[in-house]
Amino acid sequence: MIKIKLTNWNKGRNEPTFRPLLMHSQHFPQIGVQFVEDGSYDFEFIGTDDILNKKIPIQESIDKGLNFLENNKGEYFLFDGSDSTSLMASFEVFQKSNAQYLFKSAKSTIEQYAKPSAFNKWFFGDGSNLDLSYEMDPKTYDKIKLTGWNFGYYNPNYLNFDNSNLERTIDICAIYQGFHKENEDHGTRNDLIYTNHRTKAWDILKSSKGISYEKDKRPFPEFANVMRKSKCTLSPFGMGELCFRDFEIIQFGSVMIKPDMSNVITHPNIYIPYETYIPCALDWSDLIEKIEWVKSNPKQCLEITENAKKIVKEAYTTENLLLYWYNMISTFKGIKK
Numbered sequence: 001m002i003k004i005k006l007t008n009w010n011k012g013r014n015e016p017t018f019r020p021l022l023m024h025s026q027h028f029p030q031i032g033v034q035f036v037e038d039g040s041y042d043f044e045f046i047g048t049d050d051i052l053n054k055k056i057p058i059q060e061s062i063d064k065g066l067n068f069l070e071n072n073k074g075e076y077f078l079f080d081g082s083d084s085t086s087l088m089a090s091f092e093v094f095q096k097s098n099a100q101y102l103f104k105s106a107k108s109t110i111e112q113y114a115k116p117s118a119f120n121k122w123f124f125g126d127g128s129n130l131d132l133s134y135e136m137d138p139k140t141y142d143k144i145k146l147t148g149w150n151f152g153y154y155n156p157n158y159l160n161f162d163n164s165n166l167e168r169t170i171d172i173c174a175i176y177q178g179f180h181k182e183n184e185d186h187g188t189r190n191d192l193i194y195t196n197h198r199t200k201a202w203d204i205l206k207s208s209k210g211i212s213y214e215k216d217k218r219p220f221p222e223f224a225n226v227m228r229k230s231k232c233t234l235s236p237f238g239m240g241e242l243c244f245r246d247f248e249i250i251q252f253g254s255v256m257i258k259p260d261m262s263n264v265i266t267h268p269n270i271y272i273p274y275e276t277y278i279p280c281a282l283d284w285s286d287l288i289e290k291i292e293w294v295k296s297n298p299k300q301c302l303e304i305t306e307n308a309k310k311i312v313k314e315a316y317t318t319e320n321l322l323l324y325w326y327n328m329i330s331t332f333k334g335i336k337k
Contacts, residue, residue, distance in 0.1 A: 014047030017081030083240030
């Protein structure tokens, strides 16, 4: 039995970072793996809270992460549980440590990481006080591994699908948090970019003609009912690209309209243009065009919602998670498949 220590698993953001492993931990002995908190172990998984602190300057955060790892002599792996594909501050710790891999639930392309952007979030654009870029060779990029899970593994209710073929009288559901309270990462505000992106879509809908929409926030049961009545639902980016809403949209049988996800690599992948969602421009310049397409193509939209349900149902299983990690652990140093 291979023993893997989940270090400080119940500390801060470590718990949501490791949650899918914890939720399915009783099944991992089937592939010869046991998660432990203490005692002897073969490998160590180290989470977000022990390598990142966004409330302090970025260099202090990096130094703190490296200090935590300084006396670690065993084989260990880092997990960046941040919401986005950004490598901000975790990549520096990874590069200067002896970690085998850096795990994320989603990553961007090697080309995209090399382009400066605010907080290393490609969708935030550049021109901030904290523009970051990471140039790396393919060998290093390959050590940034996917966890094999994303938001779809966090809530089993996502598999309780509604009927997609309901009468849908609202053109688009645009209910989401538009304004973020003042917030900083490493001393630089990030809330204004978030707010501008999200409220711009509302402004476009407000100035449109002939499109019915709902945007006012309400309790979740009412929000779910609006999605059930909506032909499509908008899922903007937030602090990250993926969102719980993406899976709620699929669950309630609406069509997802979301900024183009082609820069995002995640597993399982539910973002297949015009098969599982409708991609739109990051600046919402074609949003009305996409909504009109949905209104004019009910048959294709029904196929999109059914495809999305099928992928979620088939992909987000305990068996697939175990298989993913069986193959991943087989690449660890000293392991024979």
